[in-house]
Amino acid sequence: MAPGPGSHAGRRMSMRRSVITTLATMAALALAALGLAGAATAGTPTTQDRSFSAEQTGDIEKIVHDYLLKHPEVLIEAMQELDKKQAASDRQKQDGAIAANRAAIFNDADSYVAGNPKGDVTIVEFFDYQCGYCKRSFGPLMDTLKKDGNIRLVLKEFPILGEESVTATRAAVASMKQGKYFEFHQALFHHKGQLTDEAIMQAAADVGLDTARLKRDMNDAKIKKLITRNYELADALAIKGTPGFIIGGKLIAGALDKDELVAAIKDARETCGANC
Structure with missing residues (x-):
């Protein structure tokens, strides 16, 4: 397909990079929430009372990093799901545009x-x-x-x-x-x-x-x-x-x-x- 400006492929590649970053961030937040929940149960300060130290943040990031390296299929599944949702969204928009411009x-x-x-x-x-x-x-x-x-x-x-x-x-x-x-x-x-x-x-x-x-x-x-x-x-x-x-x-x-x-x-x- 001869490309035009702002091709779907370029946008999708950008979105894939974005989903990797987002997934890593969400995983870090989830782990942090679990850690804080455990701390709260033990009677220690909650998120409203404390923040992570640089050392704790580094530990969480390492856990996420190691997990994703050990289970890269998580990223593949996430990107496949993203493709499905993007394709469905594109199709819905195109169907609407075709109907509006018949x-x-x-x-x-x-x-x-x-x-x-x-x-x-x-x-x-x-x-x-x-x-x-x-x-x-x-x-x-x-x-x-x-x-x-x-x-x-x-x-x-x-x-x-x-x-x-x-x-x-x-x-x-x-x-x-x-x-x-x-x-x-x-x-x-x-x-x-x-x-x-x-x-x-x-x-x-x-x-x-x-x-x-x-x-x-x-x-x-x-x-x-x-x-x-x-x-x-x-x-x-x-x-x-x-x-x-x-x-x-x-x-x-x-x-x-x-x-x-x-x-x-x-x-x-x-x-x-x-x-x-």
Whole structure:
């Protein structure tokens, strides 16, 4: 998955470091509480009357340290539980964001719809023409679209990998005025190597676009507004990289192979029917 700023992986790694620190602190506090409870039972001062000396604090920290070294599985279990809770929280937020932005996601008049416009399952893809993971998904996606025959594919231009990506997006959107968007879209994904202005225009010419007109149409202010809307929508959905798919109302981050696509489509048909 081509990364965007503030990726989930980076945040999760930070959270894992945090949970280790937090767990050690909580263990120390628990041990301290037990020690104080025992002291209180023996008639010695409680937490309101005394604090630990530096020597006692060091002893507690050593006990926690030694315990965690002897039982590292405690940390692993804690991090696994953290991952589960974070994933559930992320999913809940994403589901809410998808519900709140359904019109922009599924029915934006300026987003190109490929496949069967009346298909029973809608796939929405956020992509960048220079994204290697998008290219990896491109073949399986096109094959599935053709073989299934009942898929509605909504294409969301999401150029996050540099100026060439933005140029390719502007050219692709502008090609709609000449009725050749999907042919051009495929040509850009079939291009080998880095996209340049020359390569973009050559791909346009190869599919029969009037490149002089295309260059003029690329300056349409509506195109810039569309890209900005897609950035804002991706941000609302917490999509930080490409590709990002929404299938059956569920967000799936990263490249998908044929089997994964077919499984996601099957699940969509079984769980949400016509509401996909």
